[in-house]
Amino acid sequence: MLTKKQLLTRGILDISPHMLSVIPFGIICGAIGVELGFDPYLVYAMSFIIFGGASQIVFLQLLSGGASGLVAAISVGVINSRHLLYGAVLSEYLEKLSLIKKLFFSYVIVDQSFAESNKFFKKNKTEKYLHYHLIGTGCTMWVCWQIATLSGIILGSFVPQELGLKIVIPLTFIAIVVQDLKKIDHLIVMIVCGLSSLLFYDAPFRSYIIISPIIALFVAALILRLKK
Amino acid sequence: MTLYSILVAGILTYFSRMTMVALVSRDMLSDRIKGVLAYVPSAVFPAIIFPGIFINDYGNFIEMNDPKIFAAIVAVIIGYFSKNIIATILAGLISYWFLIFI
Numbered sequence: 171m172l173t174k175k176q177l178l179t180r181g182i183l184d185i186s187p188h189m190l191s192v193i194p195f196g197i198i199c200g201a202i203g204v205e206l207g208f209d210p211y212l213v214y215a216m217s218f219i220i221f222g223g224a225s226q227i228v229f230l231q232l233l234s235g236g237a238s239g240l241v242a243a244i245s246v247g248v249i250n251s252r253h254l255l256y257g258a259v260l261s262e263y264l265e266k267l268s269l270i271k272k273l274f275f276s277y278v279i280v281d282q283s284f285a286e287s288n289k290f291f292k293k294n295k296t297e298k299y300l301h302y303h304l305i306g307t308g309c310t311m312w313v314c315w316q317i318a319t320l321s322g323i324i325l326g327s328f329v330p331q332e333l334g335l336k337i338v339i340p341l342t343f344i345a346i347v348v349q350d351l352k353k354i355d356h357l358i359v360m361i362v363c364g365l366s367s368l369l370f371y372d373a374p375f376r377s378y379i380i381i382s383p384i385i386a387l388f389v390a391a392l393i394l395r396l397k398k
Numbered sequence: 399m400t401l402y403s404i405l406v407a408g409i410l411t412y413f414s415r416m417t418m419v420a421l422v423s424r425d426m427l428s429d430r431i432k433g434v435l436a437y438v439p440s441a442v443f444p445a446i447i448f449p450g451i452f453i454n455d456y457g458n459f460i461e462m463n464d465p466k467i468f469a470a471i472v473a474v475i476i477g478y479f480s481k482n483i484i485a486t487i488l489a490g491l492i493s494y495w496f497l498i499f500i
Contacts, residue, residue, distance in 0.1 A: 187483035212400050219408035224446075229407060239403030247410030252445075255438045257418025262432070265424055276416035281446070285439055337466060337494055338487060340450030341473050343443045345486035348477035356440040364444035371449055371457070379445050386441035391434045 172294075174302045181306020184286040187345075191338035192282065192311065193318045198336060199226050200322020201329035206234040210323045217319040221280070221312065224339065225249040226319075228376060241375075248375040252383060256284040263291045263300050275301060278308025285346045355393045362386045469494035 172180070196217075203213030208230060216226045225246045232242040256279055264272060287304040294300065322329060350356040366382035373381060427435070451470045454460050460467070473490030480486065 187487075190484055190487050208400070212404065215401065216404050216407075219404050220411050221408075222411050225407075225411070229404075233400065233403075239399060240406070243403040243406035243410065246407035247414070250411040251414045252442050253411070253414040254418050255435070255442060257415060258422055258427075259435050259438050261419050261422040262424060262427070264419055269420060272420045273416060276419045277412060279415045279419070281443070285443070288439065334494060334498060336455075337450070337469060338491060340447045340470065341487045341490040342483070343447045343450075344470065344473045344490070345477050345483040347440060347443050347447075348474055348486065349481060350440055351474070351478060356437065359437050359440045360444045363441050364448035367445040367448045368452055368459075371453060378449070382445040383438070383442045386444075387434055387437060390437035390441060391430075394430070394433050 172297055172299070174299045177297065177299055177302035178306040180290065181287065181303040181308075182310050183306075184290060184303070185283060185307040185310045188282045188286070188342055189310075189314050191342035192314055194335045194338055195223065196315050196318025197322035197325065197329055199223070200319040200324075201326055202227055202322075203230050203319075204323055204326040206230050208234075213323050214320060217316055220246060220250075221277070221315065222246065222250050223280070223315075245375045248377050249379050251380045253279060253284075255383060255387075256281075256288075259288060260284065260291070260304070263295075264304075267301060271301070275304060275308065278304070278312050280308065280311050282342065282346070283307035283311050355390070355397075358393065359386045359390050362389045465494050465497035468497060 199217075200213060203216075203226075204210055213230070216229065220226055220229070228249060229242045229246050232245055233239065237245075257276065260279065264275065267275070283304065287307045290303050291300055347356075347360060350360070363382045363386035366385045367378050370378035370381045372378075447470075451466050452460055469490045472493040473486050476489035477483075477486035
């Protein structure tokens with residue numbers, strides 16, 4: 171049985187390699203905000219209030235492209251609705267916590283913290299204080315995201331665009347799923363999701379990001395039924 | 399009112415994070431649903447990876463000889479064999495830079 175401190179440390183260690191992509195991406199997010207002419211305080215407020223990576227860039231791009239605030243806000247909501255799936259997966263492990271703790275920990279569930287903590291949870295189901303791992307991954311993501319976007323806001327136009335640093339985001343998610351490629355069922359689900367996301371890319375409010383997982387999960391259900 | 403829209407966006411985002419954690423309990427999910435939920439990472443992350451690689455900043459498909467595709471292939475191969483996150487990201491990034499700068 172691991173102690174709370176050991177679990178927290180393990181979470182921080184498990185998430186830390188992703189900082190290689192999270193920090194440059196955060197800097198870009200902050201820099202794009204000021205480049206597009208938004209008030210620096212508002213650009214930072216997004217990191218605190220929304221705390222949602224790419225959705226923050228989409229929000230700013232929509233507004234600067236002339237979209238209404240409501241359309242931009244709904245788009246962020248749709249893009250981030252995938253967290254409903256993460257919550258459903260994690261609920262099994264966080265069930266015993268008090269409601270207050272659930273409300274607090276939910277705030278730090280982001281793509282990478284979900285991915286790494288979920289991997290850990292699956293292997294260590296019997297641990298008593300599992301949620302400390304999520305605090306480790308989630309709070310590390312939060313702190314680094316705040317520092318990175320703030321740095322981007324301060325550096326602004328000094329951040330070179332031609333480096334093409336946005337590519338770190340797909341790369342970090344490749345690193346997360348790549349080991350599942352050897353499982354044929356997972357491979358099929360991934361291809362279905364990926365192709366659907368390209369097919370539905372132009373769907374309103376960036377809804378491809380929730381439409382394609384739903385299609386892929388239907389395929390997963392079908393695979394499970396065929397396996398029996 | 400940009401701040402107002404940020405607040406709405408933030409509330410929507412927070413609710414999508416919190417709802418399932420707060421409301422779902424173990425006995426609400428059947429074994430079948432749990433079986434399907436085990437596929438969530440594989441069913442969600444490619445929707446971030448594919449457009450990030452195959453679609454450019456202007457919403458158009460990239461050419462098949464684009465450096466991003468090569469970088470992604472290198473990252474998949476290195477990632478698969480190294481099982482190392484840092485190696486995967488660096489391999490992709492370095493091969494991408496190699497192609498766009500040289």
